[in-house]
Amino acid sequence: xxxxxxxxxxxxxxxxxxxxxxxxxxxxxxxxxxxxxxxxxxxxxxxxxxxxxxxxxxxxxxxxxxxxxxxxxxxxxxxxxxxxxxxxxxxxxxxxxxxxxxxxx
Ligand SMILES: [Zn+2]
Numbered sequence: 884x885x886x887x888x889x890x891x892x893x894x895x896x897x898x899x900x901x902x903x904x905x906x907x908x909x910x911x912x913x914x915x916x917x918x919x920x921x922x923x924x925x926x927x928x929x930x931x932x933x934x935x936x937x938x939x940x941x942x943x944x945x946x947x948x949x950x951x952x953x954x955x956x957x958x959x960x961x962x963x964x965x966x967x968x969x970x971x972x973x974x975x976x977x978x979x980x981x982x983x984x985x986x987x988x
Pocket of ligand 1: 889890891892893894903904905906907908
C-alpha cells in the first residue's frame with residue numbers, strides 16, 4: 884500500500900482507496916481530468932486573490948491621496964492598512980502562483 888495525493892484536495896490518501904476519505908472524491912474512474920480541473924480551479928482562485936490584493940493596494944493609495952492632499956488621522960491609518968495588506972497580499976499570492984505553476988510542470 885502506498886500513499887498518493889488526492890487529485891481533488893491534495894491530501895495524502897491510500898493508493899488503494901476507491902474514494903478520498905477527506906473530500907469523498909470518486910477515485911475509481913479516470914482521475915486525470917479531475918487533477919486538471921482542480922489545477923485550473925486553484926489557478927483561478929489564486930488569480931482572484933492577487934486581483935483582490937491589487938485592488939486593496941490601489942484603494943490604499945487612493946485613500947491616501949484623495950483630493951490631492953496627503954491623508955491625516957483616521958484616513959491615513961485606513962489608507963496605510965489597505966496599502967500594506969494589499970502589497971503584502973499581492974506579493975504573497977504572486978509567490979503562490981509561481982509555486983503552483985512549478986508544481987504542474
Ligand atoms: Zn480528497
